[in-house]
Amino acid sequence: MAMKEHYQGLGHIAIHVKDMDESIAFYQKIGGALFKRDSISTPEGDKLLALVDLGGFLLELIQSPTPAPMSEGNIPHFAVYVDDLDAAGADLRALGIEFTEPEKKVLPNTFGGLQNWFITGPSGEQIELLQML
Structure with missing residues (x-):
């Protein structure tokens, strides 16, 4: 099977943020809508996550427990939906x-x-292959 047959569209664009609440408020102010919030426990502390719908695509906002390097910008990866990850x-x-x-x-x-x-x-650049369960 050719890889292009697995692709189902843009999953999200991930953005490191310094303050989750401030970033959510900003994206809501410019027309975005909060879709989901979550967190993942890491050894350094909780990594805060949010999905914001912005005009038909999702931004994944990420607030790391330790400051993320932003010298080259703050987009750590983009995600592509696939039909079958395996x-x-x-x-x-x-x-x-x-x-x-x-x-x-x-x-x-x-x-x-x-x-x-x-x-x-x-x-x-990091490319995430993503399958929702």
Whole structure:
């Protein structure tokens, strides 16, 4: 199967933020709508997450427990929805593409349940393959 057959559209664009509430308020002010909020526990503390619908696509706002480096901007990755993460992963491996981690992540409680896997583009950009559960 060709990889393009797995793609289902833009999942979201992730943006590091310094203050979650301030950022949500800003995006609401400019016409966005809060879709979901969540958090993930990390060894450094809770990573705050929010999905904001902005004109038909989602922004994932991320407030890390430790300040994220923003010297090159604050967009850490973009996500593409796939129909079947395991099949897409097998097809990418067959093309010689390496994943940033050997195993996919399954997060059954984040944003209603998702699984994802990241690859790195030629300039260091992170590409998230995302399947909602």
